[in-house]
Amino acid sequence: MKQGIYAACLWGLLMGLFGCKEDAKETAAATAPSGPRTFNVDGFVVKHRSLDQKINTTGNLIANETVQVRPERAGKLITLNFQESSSVKSGQLLAKIEDSDLLAQRSRLLVNLDLAQKEVARGKELLKIQGISAEEMDRLDNRVDDINAEIKIIDIQIEKSKILAPFSGVLGLRQVSQGAYVTPNDIIIDLQQVNPIKLEFDVPERYISQVKTNQPLEFTVVGSTRTFQAKVYAIGTEIAPTTRTFKVRATATNNEGLLKPGQFAKVNLVTGRDDKAILVPTDAIIPVLEGKQVYIARNGRAIASLVETGERLANEVELLEGVQVGDTIITSGILSLSDGVLIKLNKVVESKNTQL
The missing domain is CATH 1.20.5 (Single alpha-helices involved in coiled-coils or other helix-helix interfaces)
Structure with missing residues (x-):
């Protein structure tokens, strides 16, 4: 039981x-689930935008003119007539080499010249009465000419004893002391003209047709929050084989002396304006092995498209290829997507035609 x-x-x-x-x-x-997964995403509708075409690069400031001041003749340095880091005018006396020996030679030549001229005067009187020959008279004249030539040579050497500023500018740091024996190989001081000041920078060769003389540009330097203005005045004629860039030079006013040769500069050169630019949010761009891509929302699916980028802004990137006006670019959850997956658009933002 x-x-x-x-x-x-x-x-x-x-x-x-x-x-x-x-x-x-x-x-x-x-x-x-009854089928494949559907991803909820946000989108961005592409429209034409107005965009300044810019070249962003870096460069260095250089002096408008620069020279290492050296003596033209050897001798004892008896005068230094400047202060370091001071401004000087063109032709201003900076230093002087001992020239007392040259002055003594010049005095002796002047005495000889006076005697030679007196002999010429007597010779002319004697020639009238045939007291001397014409050949002797020529010798007396040549003696005067020779002495005058020697005086000119001495005057040139005396002038070379003066070390003058070749142009207006700012002096650097003194390299010699008063009383030193100097030669043409010795540097007395550096002289630079810094107003205006030059800006030199490299530009990729793909922009060679877009850079023109007299184009305005903006630049900034380390240690200052100001934006400075400059204008292109010279464009290099060669492409560097290693960097595939060419050199460009611009000039900027430097009345306040804020800009110094050698300073690093960030350059922004506007080359034109594109009223049909396409810009998308930076977050929509995905780096891939083939380059860069975005996902386009099309018929309820995410379609991968390789793109070529151009100008970069704060939060947007210009697209040159791979996207058309009217496309909806997916802007959220893109790292979870793959080509062809199902999507559902939650929020769609339209591009505004603002000028950048």
Whole structure:
């Protein structure tokens, strides 16, 4: 009797467990997805924008004119007529070499010249009465000419004893001391003209047709929050084979002396304006092995498209290829997407035609 009761209980327990399993299968079947996953994303509708075409590069400031001031003749430096880091005018006396020996030679030549001129005067009187020959008279004249030539040579050497500023500018640091013996190989001081000041920078060769003389540009330097203005005045004629760039030079006014030769500069050169530019949010760009790509929302799917980028702004990137006006670019959840997956657009933002 007891065995029958135990058998009935066991059978009921087995039937209960089997029924729970069937219910679980039915519940799982009811909650299982019915197809591929759909991703919820946001989009950005592409429209034409107005965009300044800019070249962003870096460069260095250089002096408008620069020279290492050296003596033209050897000798003792007897005068230093300047202060370091001071401004000087063109032709201003900076230093002087000992010239007392040259002055003494000049005095002697002047005495000889006076005597030679007197001999010429007497010779002319004698020539009238045939007291001397014409050849002797020529010798006396030539003597005067020779002395005059020697005086000119001495005058040139005396003038070379004066070390003058070749142009107006700012002096650097003195390299010699008063009383030193100097030669034409010795540097007295550096002189630079820094107003106006030059800006030299390299531009990629793809922009060679867009850079013109007289183009305005803006630049900034380290240590200043100001934006300075300059204008292109010269364009290099060669492309560097290693960097594939060419050199450009511009000039900027430097009335306040804030700009110094050698300073590093960030350059922004506007080459034109594109009223049909395409810009998308920076977050929509994905780096891939082939370059860069975006996802375009098309017929409920995410379509991968390789793109070529151009100008970079604060939060946007110009696209040159791979996207057309009217396309909806996916801007959220892009790292979870793959080409052709199903998507659902939640929020769509339209591009505003603002000028940049």
